[in-house]
Amino acid sequence: RLYTAITRAKSNLWICDENINKNDAMYAYWMTKQLVRTVDIGTGNEENNFVSAGISTQDQWRKQGDYLTTKHLWNEAIKCYEKAKAPAKMLEVQAYKEVEKHEFL
Numbered sequence: 001r002l003y004t005a006i007t008r009a010k011s012n013l014w015i016c017d018e019n020i021n022k023n024d025a026m027y028a029y030w031m032t033k034q035l036v037r038t039v040d041i042g043t044g045n046e047e048n049n050f051v052s053a054g055i056s057t058q059d060q061w062r063k064q065g066d067y068l069t070t071k072h073l074w075n076e077a078i079k080c081y082e083k084a085k086a087p088a089k090m091l092e093v094q095a096y097k098e099v100e101k102h103e104f105l
Contacts, residue, residue: 058084069093072100
C-alpha cells in the first residue's frame with residue numbers, strides 16, 4: 001500500500017511511523033536526495049528532526065474504525081478495532097463484510 005500511496009500522491013505525501021529506528025536509513029537516503037522535509041505538526045514550521053505525534057489511544061482507534069466502517073472499508077476497520085480492543089465492534093464489522101460479500105455473488 002505504501003507503493004500505491006507514493007505513486008499516486010499529487011503534491012504532498014505524509015509518512016507517519018511510530019518506530020523511528022526502523023526508518024532511519026530511508027529517511028537519510030531521502031534527505032541526501034533533498035526529497036523530504038519534516039514539519040512540526042503543532043506549529044506547521046519546518047524542523048530538522050522527525051515529527052513525533054505520539055501513540056494513538058484506544059478511543060482514537062475506535063473512532064477511526066467507525067469512520068472506516070461508514071466507508072465500507074471492512075478489513076481496515078477490523079484492524080482499528082483490534083487496536084482499540086473492541087471485540088464486539090470487530091464482530092459487527094466482520095458480519096457486515098460477510099453480508100456484502102454474499103450480496104455481490
